[in-house]
Amino acid sequence: MNGTDSVRLLGRFESGMLNETLRSDVASKPFELALPVRAFFAWPGKRNYEGSWWSSTVRAHVGFESLLEREFLLSADHDKDVVGIASQPFALLWPKDTKGARGHVPDYFLRLSDGSARVVDVRHPKRLAAAERQFDLTREVCGQVGWEYEVFTGLAEPLASNLRWLSGYRQDRFAPPPAAVPVIVEAFSPATSLASGVRHAARTLKLDSSMVQAYVMHGLFTGVLTMDLEQPLTLESELSPGTRQPQATALEVAS
Numbered sequence: 001m002n003g004t005d006s007v008r009l010l011g012r013f014e015s016g017m018l019n020e021t022l023r024s025d026v027a028s029k030p031f032e033l034a035l036p037v038r039a040f041f042a043w044p045g046k047r048n049y050e051g052s053w054w055s056s057t058v059r060a061h062v063g064f065e066s067l068l069e070r071e072f073l074l075s076a077d078h079d080k081d082v083v084g085i086a087s088q089p090f091a092l093l094w095p096k097d098t099k100g101a102r103g104h105v106p107d108y109f110l111r112l113s114d115g116s117a118r119v120v121d122v123r124h125p126k127r128l129a130a131a132e133r134q135f136d137l138t139r140e141v142c143g144q145v146g147w148e149y150e151v152f153t154g155l156a157e158p159l160a161s162n163l164r165w166l167s168g169y170r171q172d173r174f175a176p177p178p179a180a181v182p183v184i185v186e187a188f189s190p191a192t193s194l195a196s197g198v199r200h201a202a203r204t205l206k207l208d209s210s211m212v213q214a215y216v217m218h219g220l221f222t223g224v225l226t227m228d229l230e231q232p233l234t235l236e237s238e239l240s241p242g243t244r245q246p247q248a249t250a251l252e253v254a255s
Contacts, residue, residue, distance in 0.1 A: 032084025032111035084111030169217035176215035191240035
């Protein structure tokens with residue numbers, strides 16, 4: 001409950017709790033590092049599928065409460081502009097006497113590469129109307145502090161299928177050795193088909209083509225390589241160098 005005339009914001013960090021009136025300087029808080037402000041509820045017979053997504057962007061698990069939220073995490077993990085992701089990042093308590101709503105916990109907070117931020121709610125298209133009041137209030141608050149706001153309703157095909165397939169290669173075990181990365185990138189410079197680039201890189205690296213193809217899939221998901229994912233992914237798909245630099249794997253960090 002909020003007994004005041006102002007929006008209040010509640011957050012949890014390793015350093016402690018945040019409970020204050022919403023001010024413009026809240027934008028400086030590192031909510032991409034926030035702990036979930038509430039627990040994920042579960043009960044026998046619950047229809048939603050919940051769990052944790054291992055994010056190759058933040059190199060940690062991020063929670064989700066539905067398959068649609070997992071699909072959002074899949075897209076955010078692939079997005080080259082996203083550098084931080086937190087689930088259930090804070091609670092917004094609306095001023096007393098606010099009609100139609102008492103408070104709201106957005107689903108995700110994203111930190112972007114340029115330092116800006118985006119708050120995201122995830123809803124099935126059929127459930128948008130029921131949450132319209134909450135979305136309007138949240139969008140207004142985000143605008144006041146300089147955050148972007150998005151309501152995610154799902155990915156279109158074939159983008160969704162492409163990303164689901166590629167996400168299976170996001171783990172470190174599919175990351176190419178550092179010395180192999182420039183060879184793989186060069187194999188797709190200029191842009192060429194997946195099959196042709198894999199053959200070229202495999203010959204140069206003297207590795208089995210199936211291993212090199214796994215390296216290429218990892219590069220496609222993480223942004224080291226790129227293609228038009230709005231088109232079906234096939235061996236004839238045209239790939240080219242991406243804009244992301246490869247991240248260090250857990251093994252490389254440990255050494």
